[in-house]
Amino acid sequence: MAETLPHLLALQAVERPHRVAIRHKQLGLWQQASWLAVQEDVTRTAHYLQQHGFRQGDTLFLLSEPRPEALLLSLAAHWLGGVAAPLDPAFAQPQLLDLLHTLRPQFVFAEAQAQVDQVLAAKPDSALVIYADARGLAGYQHPALVAYAQIVATPETQNISPVAETAEIAFRFYRLSDAYALEYSELSHAELLRNGRQLISQEVLTAHEEALAARAFAASGHAKYLLSPWLLAGFTLNFPENLATRDTDRRELGPTLVAGTATTYQRLYALTQSRWPLPGSWQHRLVGWALRAARARLPLIATLARWLVILPLQDVLGLRRTRVPLLVGEPLSPEATQFFSDIGIDVRAWPEASAWQTSQLQVIPHQSNDLHSYLGLATWKAAI
Known part of the structure; x- marks a missing residue:
């Protein structure tokens, strides 16, 4: 059996079919899906893509914040060797519009109305545009548009075996x-699994981790150090409801594994500083004393500082249970x-080094009237 991301998903579905693979907050409630359910959704989506012309070597473009649909559609593309x-x-x-206009995507996942508009503006004749959030799209009649929920609701009519190969680009x-x-950079299935195994070995990751995917998989580091270890170790991957709720959702979850960029951690640091007690207050002096005590590592004083200040700070950030805080990319x-x-959070840096290559495609600036040139514009926009 080839060692690829979809083959690992199939293996997890056999070895731990009823364990929670994905948890996602929707309308304030956590929803979860087992490994078997995830595989079924991926194969169902792969079958739909195949029916609509997606073939081995084709590319599925994704324009989305972190959410399960983007992850599962990526795996569906991989399932077909894409x-x-x-x-x-x-x-x-x-x-973004210049990128879309230059790349001319045929198969796209566009998260919501704003992303759908961007795709149709740049490439109005895309073959398939899958969306997750239907709000604002009720009046759109574009023939390429389909809801992800509609795809996974259809019964799978045939069993599709994954055709991806280890050396292929994922x-x-x-x-x-x-x-x-x-410019572009590429990651093969082989490289992803090599990096994933390295992380699992060094950080001693197990199937009992609770990981938080608070960033889109639009950076190679998150594919290497979150997606790949998830499929290798079989732990639970959690998605916040949206970017605005990610801090609240992190506090609720108490993830053991967090993979963030410098922007992620700097934002958390700035959040803490914005809530810092006023200079000169006894609370401000208490916090300063606690941080100095933690630095000094004197057993009795450090323990007192930990219970009075350090643990509450960890709770505010949602990092109290985090044992593997990863920093991907810039320091x-x-x-x-x-x-x-x-405050006891040992952030470990993992490189995101990518070999960027210059594409032979020349950037074609998007013209604002491109969408208006599409014959069906009046049809899909009229009902809005």
Whole structure:
């Protein structure tokens, strides 16, 4: 059997079919799916993609914040021997439209109305545009649009075996250089599994971890150090309801594994600083004393500081149970590094080194009237 992401998913579905694979907060309530249910959704989606022309070597583009649908669609593309290409939702609007217009995606997952509009503006004749959030899309009549919920609700009509090969590309990432040239980097199934096993070995990850996916898989580090270990170790991957609730959701979950970028940890550090007691107050002096005591590591004083200040700070950040806080990519500022060390969060840096290559495609700037040139614009927009 080939060693690929979809083959590992099939293996997890056999070895721990009823264990929780994914947990996702929706409308304030945590929903969960077992490994067997995840595999069934992936194969059902792969069958749908295949019926709509997706073939081995094709690319599925994803424009989404972190949510299970993006992950499962990526695995469905892999199942058919295709490539998943997440586009960073943090791209500025002009850059994103230029990227889409240049890449001309045929198969796309666009999370919600805003992303659907971006895709149709840049490539109005896409073959398939799958969306997760239907709000605002009721009046759209574009023939390529389909809801993810509709896909997974259809019965699977045939058993599809994964056709991906170990050496094949699993993910491709795109960016625009300073010179506004299109660049890309690629990750094969083999490289993903090699990095995943390295992390599992070094951090002693098990099937009992609770990991939080609070960032989109639009960076190679999150595919290497979160997606791959999830499939290898078989732990639970949790998704917040949205970016606005991720801090609350983290506090509720108490994840044992957190994979974040420097932006993630700097934001948490800034959040703590914004809630710091006023200078000169006894609370401010207490916090300062506790951090110095933690640094000094005097047993009795450090224990007192831990119970009075350190543990409440960890609770506020949702990191009290976190034993594997990973930093992917750029380093933290010295102040943030010292702060997390003082409160007992040993943030470990893992590289996100990627070999970026210049694409032969020349960037074609998006023109605002491109969408209006599509014959069906009046049809799919009229009911809005």
